Amino acid sequence: MISIAGVIGAGLFVGSATAIKEAGPAVLISYGLAGTLVVLVMRMLGEMATANPDTGSFSVYSQRALGRWAGFSVGWLYWWFWVLVIPVEATAAADVLSRLIGSEQWVWALAVTLLLTATNLVSVGNYGEFEFWFALIKVVAIVAFIAIGLVAILGIFPGSDVSGVSNLWQPDGFFANGYSAIVAAMLTTMFSFMGTEIVTIAAAESPDPRKGISRAVNSVIWRIFLFYIGSIFVVVALVPYDRLDDGSYQTVLQAIGIPGSARIMDIVVLTAVASCLNSALYTASRMLFSLGERNEAPSVVRRLTHNGVPWVAVLASMVVGFLAVIGNYVLPDKIFGYLLATSGAVALFVYLAIAASQFVLGRQMRAAGDLPPVRMWLFPYLTVVAMVFIVAVLVLMVFDDKQREPIFFSVVSAVVIVAIGVWHHRRSDAPKDLVSGSTHG
Numbered sequence: 001m002i003s004i005a006g007v008i009g010a011g012l013f014v015g016s017a018t019a020i021k022e023a024g025p026a027v028l029i030s031y032g033l034a035g036t037l038v039v040l041v042m043r044m045l046g047e048m049a050t051a052n053p054d055t056g057s058f059s060v061y062s063q064r065a066l067g068r069w070a071g072f073s074v075g076w077l078y079w080w081f082w083v084l085v086i087p088v089e090a091t092a093a094a095d096v097l098s099r100l101i102g103s104e105q106w107v108w109a110l111a112v113t114l115l116l117t118a119t120n121l122v123s124v125g126n127y128g129e130f131e132f133w134f135a136l137i138k139v140v141a142i143v144a145f146i147a148i149g150l151v152a153i154l155g156i157f158p159g160s161d162v163s164g165v166s167n168l169w170q171p172d173g174f175f176a177n178g179y180s181a182i183v184a185a186m187l188t189t190m191f192s193f194m195g196t197e198i199v200t201i202a203a204a205e206s207p208d209p210r211k212g213i214s215r216a217v218n219s220v221i222w223r224i225f226l227f228y229i230g231s232i233f234v235v236v237a238l239v240p241y242d243r244l245d246d247g248s249y250q251t252v253l254q255a256i257g258i259p260g261s262a263r264i265m266d267i268v269v270l271t272a273v274a275s276c277l278n279s280a281l282y283t284a285s286r287m288l289f290s291l292g293e294r295n296e297a298p299s300v301v302r303r304l305t306h307n308g309v310p311w312v313a314v315l316a317s318m319v320v321g322f323l324a325v326i327g328n329y330v331l332p333d334k335i336f337g338y339l340l341a342t343s344g345a346v347a348l349f350v351y352l353a354i355a356a357s358q359f360v361l362g363r364q365m366r367a368a369g370d371l372p373p374v375r376m377w378l379f380p381y382l383t384v385v386a387m388v389f390i391v392a393v394l395v396l397m398v399f400d401d402k403q404r405e406p407i408f409f410s411v412v413s414a415v416v417i418v419a420i421g422v423w424h425h426r427r428s429d430a431p432k433d434l435v436s437g438s439t440h441g
Helices: 010-051 057-066 068-100 105-122 124-153 180-193 198-203 209-238 248-256 261-293 311-330 333-341 346-368 381-398 401-429 432-436
Strands: none
Touching: 010 057, 010 180, 010 198, 010 209, 010 248, 010 261, 010 346, 010 381, 057 068, 057 198, 057 261, 057 346, 068 105, 068 261, 068 311, 068 333, 068 346, 068 401, 105 124, 105 261, 105 311, 124 209, 124 248, 124 261, 180 346, 180 381, 180 401, 198 209, 198 261, 209 248, 248 261, 261 311, 333 401, 346 381, 346 401, 381 401
16 A cells, blocks of 8 residues: 555645646646656666665665765665655645644644654554555545546536536647646656655565565556546646646536535645655654664664664654754745755655666676566666656756756755765775874884
């Protein structure tokens, strides 16, 4: 269930409206391109993960393939990304809960964060249990939305005033805002898929990681096609792209005539953000624990409870994340925006590291004749294509006004982390007498 719903985030329910407005109906191509990249990256990650399951996942593989500096840099950047997801999702959950129930937002942000921290501290089974039910609600919501939408498209939904697919070319044609808008929208949609890779981290703590990872990787194609392409098709078919509100799914349900659609979507979005917050805390703590295991983080983060939960890593991630939650309310919006921008392109950096690592490790495995259950298609050609595509997207971000700030701050944060990593490893690899400054006759 974690793998099935891993691609369904709050960004799909809320953020998709921005991409649709940007590209019009051609946003289907944007999602198709972004989804194809994710399929390739997951296939590459699946090959490495089934060969050697590890809670450090691609950080460990980057270290083996590219060097200690790469494992250090990718691990800490990924941890920083998910720590910053905590305040974003906690604030989003608090916003929904304050609308549904009342009370101040900061109270709900604190309550949600503490609740999910507690469940993560008890056992990994608790994380899985919560995520199973969150995933089930999200999957049922998306499947129901697509089913209702298809019935409406066929014109047989009782009492509905919308039908057909004419909005795919009306009012301004399929390529409503030109071909360049497809690329701009793709940059927006790219980050909706972040989190798909969590299954390789979670599976490492399961009884049969190779089987779990194999099933998850092999099903990623139909998951992206159904949940993203299928639901976005329903949206752009039933509602003109220029008449969407902030919530594209809510707009469609209201147009069809579903009573209480706003309340329904509030509950679904709340589930999605709680799921994302749950996963953010789990993923950040496991990556921090893995860094500690490799002496890339303070040794204290390796401490485990009797149930095998890295409790120090969980608490450290929660504390840093919750300080950012407070910062979101206390600091001026611009300062928190800059902080958030430092992780804006981390997804692409991680994807590039996965591709580069698989290129190196894939060649080694094939030379040794040691092939895992999941293998990358058309190796090494598709791996190289994926790397070129990721670099091209990063370059395009520089020329996009909306993405220029995130790419700038992300590059700065990456350079700082890499520099610290190189310094750390040179210092740790240096002779002890040179480090301490002592001399021997």
